[in-house]
Amino acid sequence: MYRAAIIGCGAIHRLHANALQTIPNAQLTAVVDNIKYRAEDAAEMYGCPMYVDYHDVLSDESIDVVHICTPHHLHYSMTMDALEAGKHVLTEKPIATRVSDAEAMVSKAVQVGRRLGVTFQNRYNPNSRRAKELLEEGVLGDILGLKGLVIWHRNESYYNSEDWRGSWDLEGGGVLINQAIHTVDLMQWLGGPVTSVSGQIATHALSDFIEVEDMASGFLKFANGASGVFFATNDFSANCPVEVEIHGTKGSLIVRGDDLLLNGELVDIQSVTGQTVKNKSYWGLGHQDLISSFYTALESNSREYVPGEEGLKALAIIKGFYHSALKGKPIEL
Ligand SMILES: NC(=O)c1ccc[n+]([C@@H]2O[C@H](COP(=O)([O-])OP(=O)(O)OC[C@H]3O[C@@H](n4cnc5c(N)ncnc54)[C@H](O)[C@@H]3O)[C@@H](O)[C@H]2O)c1
Known part of the structure; x- marks a missing residue:
């Protein structure tokens, strides 16, 4: 225990x-x-x-x-x-x-x-897990590109609810480091190592309440030669399902909300993973599975959890976007 x-x-x-x-x-x-x-x-x-x-x-x-x-x-x-x-x-x-x-x-x-x-925790969503398996089976052939979209809603009351939100010193950034980091992580988990990034950030709808960015776009180069495009904002009027698309020489996979589409057809995730797709919120309900896997790994001494090294990879990409936005040029990771 x-x-x-x-x-x-x-x-x-x-x-x-x-x-x-x-x-x-x-x-x-x-x-x-x-x-x-x-x-x-x-x-x-x-x-x-x-x-x-x-x-x-x-x-x-x-x-x-x-x-x-x-x-x-x-x-x-x-x-x-x-x-x-x-x-x-x-x-x-x-x-x-x-x-x-x-x-x-x-x-x-x-x-x-x-x-x-x-x-x-979004790595533990059934559609993310199945996408990872399909990629490892090679269903897409060589990966050519990835797309990540996070179109969400955060407002004044969200940012006023706690002092640390919306501050460069305390939050460390805005939509990128807080909301979109999960999607950046999924892109690097599914697409493999990222070698360079360029990005732009801006503060639009929330500029009266926060000093950090509420909108960001980015371009990623992957070690396997694939290109990535990325867009995130907290300025929409609703929280849309997150979308990650992986495009390869043999077709495409789309992770969107709870769904997984292979070449435009819905994949039956439940029959494959044995998991019911819960009525999950737009940001995922994988905490239970992620935390459980951490404790299983402690007991079995396995590496089957999300280790600090993975948190470091996603952070390096996010910080690369920020540095690129500041310097106006791509950043090698
Ligand atoms: N994985 C996810 O999808 C997800 C979702 C929401 C939040 N988070 C993350 O969880 C973390 C907390 O977010 P939150 O929304 O719960 O924030 P929050 O502000 O609601 O809660 C943070 C708590 O930490 C407490 N705290 C601050 N300084 C402390 C100290 N020195 N000692 C002890 N307690 C202290 C605060 O009083 C507060 O109760 C953040 O890193 C956030 O990004 C992750």
Whole structure:
């Protein structure tokens, strides 16, 4: 049984807590939030002790795993402290706000012999998993191109809800590093390593409320020679299904919302993966599967989870877009 603590009891922590309650080899043992009432509410909800200072949980030797569900700028320092204290860490995305910090986190996990996982739960959506299998079977032949589209809605009240949102220092960026990072990750997971990127960012509808970008476009070169095009915005009036298309010499695969299309035909995912496609929201419901796989990997010592190295790859692409936008030229990764 792995004893787990959650640091940060805001919007996303419930998905971690709910998953932990169903995982046979995990037990939610403590919750932490520096806003006391949030920690108290979570402690009452999950029947466990609460803390306001995360160092108290790190000094508790009975805790094995720490889930980091705090604002982006805290992921680096909290992960480093937790690894140093001998805990395994599952952090929410992005792994960090700086590539050098993410590199240090990955190295630290190796150095102390603990696991570092990153929450890219959309990899566990049945259509994403099936797309990965089909690509590995070679149904598309050689991959020629990838397309990623994230067209979502965020408004003033979303950005005003927490101080860290919409800030370069605390969030580390806008639609790219927060909302679209999942889709960038899917593109590099399905398309393979990315060697260079160029990007443009802008702030349109939300410019009165945020300093970061609410719209971004990008071009990616993949090591296999494929080209990628990418567009993300928080300025639409609704949250559209995310779309990733992979185009190859033998046809195309489209991951769109819950669906998977191979050469325009819907693929029967359920009969293949054995999973029911849940009535999921536009951003995916893979937390349960991702968190479960992390605990399975702890017990079996396998690599079947989303490790820190993968969080680093997606962050490097995102930061490449930002640097390219600033410098007005492509960035080699
Ligand atoms: N994987 C996903 O699809 C997904 C979805 C939503 C959010 N997230 C990620 O989850 C993380 C949290 O997002 P959120 O929407 O829950 O934010 P939130 O602001 O609702 O919650 C963050 C919580 O962390 C607490 N906190 C801040 N500083 C702390 C400290 N020093 N010690 C302890 N607690 C502290 C805050 O009080 C707050 O309760 C972010 O990294 C975000 O990108 C991921």
